[in-house]
Amino acid sequence: MTWTLFELLLQASLMTILVSAVSILAGLAIAIVLSAMRMSGNAALKGFAVVFISFFRGVPLLVQLLLIFNLLPSLGITLPSLATALIGLSLCTAAYQAENLRGGFEGVAPGLIESAEMAGFTRAQSFFWIRTPIALRMTFPALVNEAILILKASSLVSVVGLIELTKMAQNLAASTYQPLPIFASAGLIYLAINVVVAFLGRRAERALPGLPSA
Template sequence: MFDPGLLIQSLPLLLAGLWNTVWLSAGGLLAGFVIGVGVCSLKLSERTVLRRLGGAYVSVFRGIPLLIQLLFIYYLLPRLGLDVPAWVAAMAGLALCCGAYLSEILRGGFLTLPPGQVEAARLLGLGGRDILVRIKLPQALRATLPALLNEVILLIKASSLISAVGLAELTRTAQNLAASTFLQLQFYLAAAVLYCVVNISLALLAGRLERRFEAGRA
């Protein structure tokens, strides 16, 4: 059964939930990107200990389901005396998990770069940080853009799990509305449509950026 009037009345709540989904995912993505670059640097290090440390991080955070990571962080931090809001724990869980996947994507991009570029940059006097930021990272981002944007879409969908720590993102909002009105199909369908709008928009943006980069290369 559908109730269009009730759906329109509940739309602000669904959009508020969508906003929580988007900004928490964006925060987790940005923090995860920083983590991913750091872990990728460890895995590409010439030191065996650092490579193993980076590999251990990837294995752990790709091997444990995101839901378990979120619950572990959410319940562990208070036991350590860190009274943080639920959104901090949720964003931390998203970032740690996302960082593991992004590190492998970026590592694949770094491995495609000609080694002569790094050698030439060192001869010009550039340090390791400048080589990473000005030479390696821009080219790796271009090479891995489709995979990176695909990971963004997967992260937004996976963010539905943060409802487990009590945050009213889109999925939790739809669940609450469905439970209070007994119109499960209506509100779950509305949530699905909103997820599709966001993810299809990101997919279109990815295609446009990819075509622009290809045109630039040409």
């Protein structure tokens, strides 16, 4: 195991971090919209959210990526590797995050929502300014957890042609025939990234305002 090999692993881990970070944030935005749809009175919106969530939670991510990469071109949509990976990971994590958030939204004290209505908030205003921040605050630990899961799941994007940490490790193991030191190093890099994510998560949680009691 030479320094050059380790450096290649570190470089590849940047791709892992990039796709995971973008997907987590994009997934969070989509998840908020999905939650709104899920809780809406409109049957079509609600139905869409339910089907979306069951599809992206129910179909393995590997299969989703293969479908986006290889089935969409027959419909005239040919996405490059990076776009496929970002879309696949974002939609998948959005489905999980939407369910996490639902727990948060349901936990918002009804008194708070009623107070907001009394104060003249519209339903939409109350959703974005009262319920969403509280739901996000309540489900923040679950978000950090999801970030860690996605970081590890991102190893699947090599199936659409991106070289991330796991794929680079496989490539190097296959050309040097020294699988043990290489996979051990890759494992250490994943661990290091996730320890940092968990640490930042705890710091952020402490910095966030506490929950209103009602």
